Amino acid sequence: MNTSKNKLVLVAVVAALAILSAAAWQLSRSGYAGQRQRQELSAALSQQFAAQRNGELAAVELAAITPFAWEKLFLFRPYSTSQQIQAVAGVDAASIQTDIAENDGIVLFVFITEGEVVQYMDFPRQPDLAALANTSGYSPAQAVFVLDEKGNPALKAP
Numbered sequence: 001m002n003t004s005k006n007k008l009v010l011v012a013v014v015a016a017l018a019i020l021s022a023a024a025w026q027l028s029r030s031g032y033a034g035q036r037q038r039q040e041l042s043a044a045l046s047q048q049f050a051a052q053r054n055g056e057l058a059a060v061e062l063a064a065i066t067p068f069a070w071e072k073l074f075l076f077r078p079y080s081t082s083q084q085i086q087a088v089a090g091v092d093a094a095s096i097q098t099d100i101a102e103n104d105g106i107v108l109f110v111f112i113t114e115g116e117v118v119q120y121m122d123f124p125r126q127p128d129l130a131a132l133a134n135t136s137g138y139s140p141a142q143a144v145f146v147l148d149e150k151g152n153p154a155l156k157a158p
Contacts, residue, residue: 034119042121042124049147058146062145063140071114075108075110075134078106080101081101082096099122104125106122106125128153
């Protein structure tokens with residue numbers, strides 16, 4: 001009888017480990033997909049700004065290059081804390097893995113839909129979008145950037 005109980009416990013433990021392994025794999029895969037999407041978005045945005053600098057593009061329309069839907073974009077300056085991000089964007093900043101609090105070389109983009117973070121991205125400060133950080137954020141229609149003659153970003157006038 002002890003032998004069959006031991007076998008049952010062993011089967012239960014193996015099944016639990018299999019379920020946990022599958023869940024961990026799925027979580028790591030989704031984290032990888034999010035990271036890859038951030039890298040692709042950062043590269044696309046850099047290419048758009050380069051095209052604008054070269055006169056090939058009139059404005060950078062962020063909504064046109066984001067492969068996901070979003071309602072509001074918040075930009076955060078270097079040295080922004082998770083408490084500031086939470087207060088301004090109204091979201092739990094724990095899901096945002098960023099070095100913005102310690103890094104003056106990046107601007108943090110946080111994309112929100114229905115009060116939830118749908119994506120975020122650390123973006124190099126070339127061009128320096130930190131000056132466009134505000135507490136009200138930008139809708140997809142408002143997140144249209146142009147570079148002035150000195151290469152400084154601004155919002156495209158409506």
